[in-house]
Amino acid sequence: MSFLSLLARNRLALVGLIVMGFVVLLALVTPLLPLADPDVTNTGNRFLKPFSEGTLLGTDHLGRDLLSRLLWGTRLSLAVGFAAAVIAAVLGAAVGIVAGYYGGRVDNLIMRGVDMLMAFPYILLALAIVAALGPGLLNALIAVAAVNIPFFARNIRGITVGIAHKEFVDAAKLAGMRDARIIVSEVLPNVIPVIVIAMSTTVGWMILETAGLSFLGLGSQPPQADLGSMLGEARSALITNPHTSVVPGVMILIIVMAINLLGDGVRDALDPRLRSGALTRPMAATTVRRKGPVPVPEGENVLDLRGLETQFHVKDRIYRAVGGVSWGVKPGECLGIIGESGSGKSVTALSVMGLVASPPGVITGGAVHYKGEDLVGAPYERLRSLRGREVAYIFQDPLATLHPLYKVGDQLVEAIRVHHHVSDKEARAKALGLLKDVRIPNAESRLENYPHEMSGGMRQRVGIAMALANDPEVIIADEPTTALDVTVQAQILSLLDTLRREKGLAIVFITHDFGVVAQLCDRVAVMYAGRIVEEGPTQMVLDAPAHPYTRRLIACVPELGEGKRELHAIPGLPPAVNDLPPGCAFAPRCDKATEACRQGEIALEAHGPRKLRCLFPETELEAAQ
Amino acid sequence: MGSYILKRLVSAIPVLLGITVIVFAIMALIPGDPATAILGSYATPENVEKLNRDLGLDKPAVQRYFIWLSNMVQGDFGRSFSLNRPVLDEVLDRFGATLVLAGTSFVLCSLIGVAAGVVSAARQYGFADKAITFVVLLGISIPSFFLGMMMILIFAVQLRWFPASGMWPIYGDRNLLVLLDHLLMPALALAVVATGVVARLSRSAMLEVLRQDYIRTARAKGVPERGVIWRHALRAAMVSIIPVLGIQAGFVLSGAVYIEMVFQWPGVGRMLVDAILKRDILLVQGGVVFVAACYVLFNIVVDVAQSLLDPRIKT
C-alpha cells in the first residue's frame, strides 16, 4: 500500500516504527520472560547498582528487580496511554462530527460546552476528576481521556464543517441519501485520516500525562507500578541512587520520542498537502541550473526572453512548464500572451524576476535580458533591486496578493521606500498621488483602508498603483482581470490602456480571453504546452490565425451576439507537461497531423512580422526567413 | 476597543459560571460520605452527622451549589480542614509563587519558541532547521518532571550551580537575584515542552504563510528577504500563533504542578496534589476555580491581542 511505502520513505519515522515495534513486542512478551517477580520486596538487596550480580538494571529502594518492574511498568503505561488516546479520539470525534455536520443550534450548544471544558488548564480538570474518583490508575486513565476529548472534538468539528459544506455532500443528498448515511459514507471516510493523525500525534502526549499523574501519586497505586509511579517513588533517592530514576525516565523518553517520530511520519503520509510536498517554503529567488549557452537578445527590446526553460522537479518527475520560450517587448509596447490553463503563461512571467517558487521550480536554460543585462542567475541583491523598480508585476487575485494585515497606504509606502531613500511623509504623498493616478475616489481616506475593506475592483487598482510606485519600465500583468466581474474588468482594462499611453510603459499582458487581447495588445503570442506556437501582430493573428491550435481555439469560444449555436470544440486534452509527445505537442488533437508532425523538433520560424511553429499553416505566410 | 474588551469580559461570565458548575458537578461524584473521609473511619456517627450539617451536606445539591457560589462571590471559599485556615488565604499565598514560575516559563517559551520556529522555517531543510527540529522533538518527548530531576542531579548536585529546590533560601535575604537563582532551573524545565510545541507550530504557520500570494507580492516589490520573513510573514503567522500561545499558557500552568513537586516550589499545584491526597475537597474546589478563573481572564487578554493584530476581526 502506498501509505506504508510513504511511511517507510521517511527515515526518521522508520526509526520510530522500529523502536516502537520493539518496545511493544517486549511489552507483549513480558509475561513469558524469565523475570523476577516485579512486586516481591527484598530489602536486603536494596539499591543494587545496574549490572550487579543477578540483576541487569539493579534494584530499587525495596530491593525489587528494576528490569522486571521496568518491563511490567512499560506494559502498563503503554496500555493506559493507548486506551486513553482511543477513548478520547472516539468520543471526541463523535462529538465533533455531530456538531460540525448538523451545525446551527446543536453545534452552538456542544461547542459552548467544549469551550467551557477548554477554559480549564487541562490538569486542573484532571486533578478534579481524580480528586472525585480517588487516586488509581483507572481513574487517571479516565481523567486523561476526559480532558483530551474537547481537543479532539474541536479539531474534528473544524474538519467536519469544511467537509459538510463541500459540494459532494450536497450531491449525496440529491442522490437520495439521508443524514445518517451521509455521515457514515461521505463524511467519515474523509475525517478518519484526520482522526488518525490527531491520535498518532497525541498518543505520546497521553502516555506522558498518565505517567505524570502516577508520578504525583494519583495514578497507579503500590505495589503495582507504571513508569510514572516508578519515577515518583525513585524521587526521594534521586541523589543517592540516581539509577532508579534514570531507568524509568529514559524509558518514557524513548517511548514518547519513538511515538512522536512515528506520528509525524503518519501525518506526513496521510496529509495530502504534505504528501505533494506543497509545504515547502519558496526561496527568495528561483534556483538556476543553466546548462546550455546563454543566448543573446534580439532587436531593441527592453525586456527580452530567449529560449527560457523553467521546470518543476517533484520527486522523480520533471514538469517542463516552460520549454524554450522567446519573446520581447519594446518600450511602450503591449505584448499579449494567451493560452489555456497549464500552458505556462504564469511561470514564464514569474521566471523573469526569479519569482517562481523554488523548490520545486528550477530555471534550466535560456536568458532573460533586461536592457542588455542577463537576469538569469544574477545575484539575489541585483534581482531584488530591479524587482518593482524596473520590472513590476500585477497579479490575478487582488485579495490574495495584498497583505491582509497592513493598510494599503502602508503597503504602497513600503513599495516606494524599499527602492528610494525618502522620508515616510514624502512616500505617503507619492502614494496618495498613485491612488489618484489609478482613479480611486476619496484617495485620501482609502490610504487608511485594509484590503478586506475594499471591493475587488478597488483592490486591483491598488495592485496597479503598487506596480506603478517606482515608475518601472516594464509591467507584467498576470490575468489582472480574470477574478473580476465584466463591468469592473472593462474599467480596469481601459485604465491600464490609458496609463500605458501616458507613461510609455511596456506591458506584458497575460490572459486567456481573445476579446481582451484584441482590445489591449499590439502583439500576441499563443502558448501551448509550455511553448509559443504562434506570434504576431494582434490583428493579423486574430484575423488569419496560422496555427491550427490558434484557429480552433478562437473558434471554440462563443462570441457575444451570435445567438444560440453549436460550438466547435477541440477534442482531447492538452498534454501533461511531464509527458510531452515528441514533435508537435498539438498533434494528438490536430486534424492535419501527419507522421512528419510527430517526429523531431518543429522550430518557431519567422515569416515577416509573424512567427509560427507548424508544418502545415492554416494561411499563406511570407516565406520563412 | 474599550467596548470590545467590555464585551469580552461580559461574555466571560457564563464561562466562569460554567466552570463552577463543572467543578461542583465533578465533586458531587465523590463516592461515599465526605464527612467520613474527613473524620476517618473511626468517627462516631454523631460526629459524622454534625459535620455533615456544618458543611451543609444534608441539603440538596442544587441548593448547595448556590450557597457555595454566593459565598465564593463574597470572597468566602470555605475553610480547609487539613490546614485549618480559609481556602482563599491559602490559595492567594500559593498563587503568587505559581505565577512567578509559570509566567517566566511562558515568556521564555513564547520568545524562544517563536524565534526558533521562524528561523527553522526560513532555513527549511537547512542545518539550523534540522537542529531545531531535533531539539524540539526531544523537548516535546521528555517528561518535564524527569527533566527537572535530571537538572537537579546535574546542575544542583554535581555542578552546584543552582539550589536544588525551593523558592527562597531557608536563611538569608530575599531579593531578586536570589529568586532568579532559584527560579532558573524550574522555569527552564517547565518551559521546554511548551517551547517545543510553540516552535513546531510557528514553523508550520510560517511555512503556510510563506506560500501565500502576498508574500510573492512583497518579493515582487523588491522587499529584502529579511523584511519578507520578519515583517510580512511573521506578522501574518502571528494570527495563528497567538491562539496557540493562549493554549500553551494553560499547558504551562498545568506543567507547573509537576515542576512544583520536583523543585519543592511553594505553589498552587503542590497544594492541590496534597489536598487531593488528604481529600481536602473544599481546598481542591477553591483552588481549581480560582486558577481556572485567572486563566479565563488571561485568555481575554489573548483575544484582545489578537484583535489588535488582525483588523479583520470585528471589534
Added chain:
Amino acid sequence: MSIALKLDALSKTFVVGKQLFGPPKGRVHAVHPVTLEVPEGETLGIVGESGCGKSTLARMLVGLLEPSGGSIEIAGKPLDNADPAVFGKRIQYVFQDPISSLNPRKTVRQIMEAPLKRLHGMDKAQRDRRISEIFAQVNLREEFLDRYPHEFSGGQAQRIGIARALAAEARILILDEPVSALDVSVQAQVLNLLAELKQRLGLTYLFISHDLAVVEAVSDRVAVLYFGSVVEVGKAEDVFSNPRHPYTKLLAESAPVVGRALTAPEGRETELPDPLNPPKGCAFRARCPYAGERCGDEVPQLSGDGHQAACFYPLR
C-alpha cells in the same frame, strides 16, 4: 407545453451575525422575490455578476436551501424534499467545481451507484448495465469507473458530475456554472455534450453562468440577475443584442469582444451596493445613466410581454 419549473415570488434572506441572545446584526436579501416559469424542454439561462444571488437561487430550487418566501413547483407539484429518495428523481443539480463535487475517497463507480441504489433501488446487475449506458452517453470510458476523482482533469470530472445527475433520471437539471472552472477548449466540449443530451433525452435546463457569450450560446431564454432581482427576461437572441434594461446594456458593452475598441463603458465608477444596507428604489440607480425621479423612490417591477425589463425608463 407544460411548465417544468415554476417560481412564484421566491425569495431568500440570510440572517448575518446571529447571536445566541438578542436580534441578529443584519439581514442580507440574497434573492428578492423572483417569479419565473420554465416550460418543459427549454433552456433558461441566468446571468449575473458575482454575489448577485445566482447560486442561492439555484440551491433553493433543488431543496438544498430553505426559501424565506414564495413557492416552487416542479412539474406542477410543490417542491417536497421530505423524502430524499423521491425528490432526487424530480430535479438534479450539476455543480460549479467538478472536483469538489466528487467525494475524493470514493471510486467513480461508488459515486455513480449511489443515485441508482438510493433513488431507483436497482440491484447490482441492473446498476452495471445502467452505468454502461450513461457512460456511453457522456463519452466516458468504463475503465474510469475504478479510479478516484483526483485522477481526472476538470473536464472529465465534470462529465462524471453530469453522468451522476443523469443517473437520477430527473427531467430537470439545474446547471450552476457548469463550465466556468473549465478551459475554453474543454468548455466547448461540455457545452456541446449538454446540448446533445438535452435533445436526446428531452431535458429542461436552468443554466447559470456569469459569461454572457456562453449563456447566449446555449439558452432559449435569458434572465439577467442584478443584486438578487431579475431585471430583464427575454429571448436569448434579443436580450444582449437589444437590451431594454440599462444594466443589461452595461453588461453587454463591458464584455470584451474582438474588433470592438476599448472604452470604459461607464462614467461613474461605482460598484455593487452594500447588501446589508441596500439603497431605496432601483438598486442600479447609482450606476445608471438614465435614472429619473421615480427611480429613487420605487422599486421597478418586471413589465412588458415577452421581453420584460424591470425599469421605469426602459431602452428601446
